[in-house]
Amino acid sequence: MARRKSAASRRAASQKRWALVKIAAVVVAIAAFGAIYYTVSSSNRRLDEATLCPTHPDSNTVLLVDVTDPMNVAQRQDFFNELQRLKNSIPRFGRLSVIKVDSASEHLLSPVIERCNPGRAGDVGEFAGNPKAVEEQRRHFDLALDRAFESLTRASGADASPILESVQSVALTILQAPGNEDQPRRLIIVSDLLQNTPDASFYQRLPDPSAFIAGPAFRRARTNLRGVEVELWMLERPDTAQTQPIALRELWSRIIEAQGGSVARIYRVSG
Numbered sequence: 001m002a003r004r005k006s007a008a009s010r011r012a013a014s015q016k017r018w019a020l021v022k023i024a025a026v027v028v029a030i031a032a033f034g035a036i037y038y039t040v041s042s043s044n045r046r047l048d049e050a051t052l053c054p055t056h057p058d059s060n061t062v063l064l065v066d067v068t069d070p071m072n073v074a075q076r077q078d079f080f081n082e083l084q085r086l087k088n089s090i091p092r093f094g095r096l097s098v099i100k101v102d103s104a105s106e107h108l109l110s111p112v113i114e115r116c117n118p119g120r121a122g123d124v125g126e127f128a129g130n131p132k133a134v135e136e137q138r139r140h141f142d143l144a145l146d147r148a149f150e151s152l153t154r155a156s157g158a159d160a161s162p163i164l165e166s167v168q169s170v171a172l173t174i175l176q177a178p179g180n181e182d183q184p185r186r187l188i189i190v191s192d193l194l195q196n197t198p199d200a201s202f203y204q205r206l207p208d209p210s211a212f213i214a215g216p217a218f219r220r221a222r223t224n225l226r227g228v229e230v231e232l233w234m235l236e237r238p239d240t241a242q243t244q245p246i247a248l249r250e251l252w253s254r255i256i257e258a259q260g261g262s263v264a265r266i267y268r269v270s271g
Contacts, residue, residue, distance in 0.1 A: 095115070101191065172223065188233060225259040229264045233267045
């Protein structure tokens with residue numbers, strides 16, 4: 001009797017183990033199918049032929065450039081190096097919009113160029129897409145941005161530098177556009193950081209941050225940068241000791257924070 005019970009117990013335990021093995025196999029199969037489906041579906045996202053962007057890019061980076069004076073040789077090289085690092089940092093299906101600082105009194109600013117990173121051949125397998133086609137798209141992405149980057153080093157010679165108004169424009173059209181609020185967003189401002197408009201000029205004397213933020217010029221130009229990571233790439237002027245003291249960087253940090261943004265990096269372009 002005891003032997004019959006022992007045999008029955010062993011059979012029950014064996015059946016239970018097989019049942020668990022089958023369940024585990026089903027779970028693994030479902031997970032594998034899900035991973036394959038995700039890879040295939042993400043690799044086959046339809047991209048715009050001109051911008052290489054999907055309908056909804058996965059992230060948004062805005063490069064806002066204000067080059068008033070000519071760059072020297074060292075500045076051009078350092079700036080170009082930073083641009084290459086920026087280009088390589090854009091995630092797959094992330095969008096990079098390049099915009100020049102300009103007056104936004106009549107109309108909001110439009111990008112000089114806008115491109116999304118299509119990825120590399122290694123991001124797709126033969127079963128999930130066309131690696132050669134993806135690599136060709138990446139080649140177009142690199143070439144288009146490199147051509148645009150070359151043009152950015154040319155001095156505009158403009159009398160005004162409406163930096164704050166340009167930040168407001170890109171925030172309204174890209175960074176806070178409906179559908180972009182919950183995505184990673186980055187704003188990179190390349191400038192000598194000397195705001196110069198009839199309403200506000202940082203050339204002669206830097207304003208007190210608290211007084212400026214409470215004043216009418218800032219109220220008109222302020223915008224919503226909540227959730228936006230900001231970088232300031234400061235182009236040094238020949239008279240940098242007089243016009244670009246540490247107080248200028250502190251002023252801009254306060255300006256960005258007053259609009260809800262966070263300054264992740266302040267970089268002085270060499271030269």
